[in-house]
Amino acid sequence: MTKTDQMLAIFDEITNLKASPLYEYRTTNNYFAVIGEGSVDAKIMFVGEAPGRNEAKTGKPFCGAAGKVLDKLLNHVKLSREEIYITNIVKDRPPENRDPTPHEIEVYGPFLDQQIEIIKPKVIVALGRYAMGYVMEKFGLGEQLEPIGKAHGKAYQAIAPWKDARGAPVLIDIVTLYHPCVAVYNPNNLDKLKADFKILKKYGKQKK
Numbered sequence: 001m002t003k004t005d006q007m008l009a010i011f012d013e014i015t016n017l018k019a020s021p022l023y024e025y026r027t028t029n030n031y032f033a034v035i036g037e038g039s040v041d042a043k044i045m046f047v048g049e050a051p052g053r054n055e056a057k058t059g060k061p062f063c064g065a066a067g068k069v070l071d072k073l074l075n076h077v078k079l080s081r082e083e084i085y086i087t088n089i090v091k092d093r094p095p096e097n098r099d100p101t102p103h104e105i106e107v108y109g110p111f112l113d114q115q116i117e118i119i120k121p122k123v124i125v126a127l128g129r130y131a132m133g134y135v136m137e138k139f140g141l142g143e144q145l146e147p148i149g150k151a152h153g154k155a156y157q158a159i160a161p162w163k164d165a166r167g168a169p170v171l172i173d174i175v176t177l178y179h180p181c182v183a184v185y186n187p188n189n190l191d192k193l194k195a196d197f198k199i200l201k202k203y204g205k206q207k208k
């Protein structure tokens with residue numbers, strides 16, 4: 001199976017996931033599951049929280065107000081959506097954009113794990129505290145977890161669960177950033193986000 005086929009299989013599985021606490025809400029509203037978008041060969045993978053209304057209506061991640069902020073930030077560090085992969089921990093919209101529950105994160109987390117294994121990125125950028133908590137725990141960095149107000153703009157190194165072509169261990173960077181929605185609620189935060197995003201410049205030119 002190609003990487004794209006593997007992603008499509010994940011989309012099908014989530015679309016039919018009747019056991020999800022968000023399945024009924026999705027189907028009664030004619031929403032889509034949002035599995036992610038971008039290059040399946042990306043060096044940089046962005047992980048957000050959960051789709052909002054615009055995302056659930058279109059099936060595309062970060063296409064609403066937070067997405068507009070994200071585009072400004074990507075542009076600031078000269079990254080295009082085509083060269084990265086963007087997804088969320090929770091793949092269905094929680095009602096009224098409430099925070100995801102621990103159970104929802106438990107249900108959808110394994111799909112994110114599969115996507116990380118398919119893409120094998122060099123860097124995972126966790127947007128906001130939920131993505132940060134999930135990704136850092138997954139990569140054995142749980143003991144270094146801090147509130148996002150302290151962790152924003154930092155990079156942590158971890159050992160990836162895959163090996164390189166010669167069977168040697170692979171290092172992966174986890175970058176923790178504020179969620180772009182903080183600049184939707186308060187546009188004065190945009191400059192802070194732009195300053196933090198500069199940490200991604202060093203990854204842009206790396207070869208995979």
Ligand code: URA
Pocket residue numbers: 048049050051052055060061062063064066067088
């Ligand atoms: N917020 C997220 O975390 N993800 C999206 O796709 C949109 C808004």
